[in-house]
Amino acid sequence: xxxxxxxxxxxxxxxxxxxxxxxxxxxxxxxxxxxxxxxxxxxxxxxxxxxxxxxxxxxxxxxxxxxxxxxxxxxxxxxxxxxxxxxxxxxxxxxxxxxxxxxxxxxxxxxxxxxxxxxxxxxxxxxxxxxxxxxxxxxxxxxxxxxxxxxxxxxxxxxxxxxxxxxxxxxxxxxxxxxxxxxxxxxxxxxxxxxxxxxxxxxxxxxxxxxxxxxxxxxxxxxxxxxxxxxxxxxxxxxxxxxxxxxxxxxxxxxxxxxxxxxxxxxxxxxxxxxxxxxxxxxxxxxxxxxxxxx
Ligand code: NDP
Numbered sequence: 001x002x003x004x005x006x007x008x009x010x011x012x013x014x015x016x017x018x019x020x021x022x023x024x025x026x027x028x029x030x031x032x033x034x035x036x037x038x039x040x041x042x043x044x045x046x047x048x049x050x051x052x053x054x055x056x057x058x059x060x061x062x063x064x065x066x067x068x069x070x071x072x073x074x075x076x077x078x079x080x081x082x083x084x085x086x087x088x089x090x091x092x093x094x095x096x097x098x099x100x101x102x103x104x105x106x107x108x109x110x111x112x113x114x115x116x117x118x119x120x121x122x123x124x125x126x127x128x129x130x131x132x133x134x135x136x137x138x139x140x141x142x143x144x145x146x147x148x149x150x151x152x153x154x155x156x157x158x159x160x161x162x163x164x165x166x167x168x169x170x171x172x173x174x175x176x177x178x179x180x181x182x183x184x185x186x187x188x189x190x191x192x193x194x195x196x197x198x199x200x201x202x203x204x205x206x207x208x209x210x211x212x213x214x215x216x217x218x219x220x221x222x223x224x225x226x227x228x229x230x231x232x233x234x235x236x237x238x239x240x241x242x243x244x245x246x247x248x249x250x251x252x253x254x255x256x257x258x259x260x261x262x263x264x265x266x267x268x269x270x271x272x273x274x275x276x277x278x279x280x281x282x283x284x285x286x287x288x289x290x291x292x293x294x295x
Contacts, residue, residue, distance in 0.1 A: 150277025
């Protein structure tokens, strides 16, 4: 019997399309309205991974013609100092979107700081009101969190219909699992969320037409958990040892891609699936923020 390989959902190509669309619309906005969309980032401390993420966001802005304003605070910055920067950015008319890079150093209290980002500048979609509105049908929030929005965009641009489907989301974090579940729900999927306390998880996942895996456990979703023909979106990014590589390691998702791809109808790879979508959706949200600021 021939092995049926799933359609590869190519996040690199889809993200590049979105970035090109944003770039065109930014140019149009500058030409017609004389407005340049602006994104401000706030980085506290010197965590190398966070600094790299912020740098790549600035580079992506530059490529799209979006202005970016970087604010770096020392790792021992006080709650009041970070709050003062956010308050100033909230009032700055040239800043349409504000992104505070998470996680913050442990001594800072994240929630009150996130709440200082006005809902209409919350391009990361982490404001409690934006998160809550994701679950209210017919009242979409101004911004959805970028990684969950990227998952939905991958499904939609691949032509996967969501309404009426059984969707199972692995993980319930406020950054990925919860918002993507709400977004699937308001698109009329029947949604089940799994987490570390779920009993008989494999049998729940086996019922899914659409699986979103976001738990941070390498190769967790195996072939026996997947219904033939299911669509699989793998959000996980995990580094595992691989002596065959020069670096001694490689990135894998939460899904055992090699085993699941022959069973699924469509699947995202890691890397090159959801990952590139996050920055693309951030650019899209920043453009949207600039457009909304004109209303
Ligand atoms: P969190 O650690 O915040 O949440 C993990 C979730 O998975 C929790 O809800 C937890 O359950 C659940 N979980 C953990 N172990 C199991 C298990 N054995 N069985 C079932 N559920 C389990 O992770 P994030 O949501 O922040 O990230 C998830 C993954 O997505 C990570 O690999 C991360 O690197 C990746 N990621 C990728 C992004 C991208 O751009 N592609 C962006 C953001 C994240 P419980 O709530 O019960 O503890």
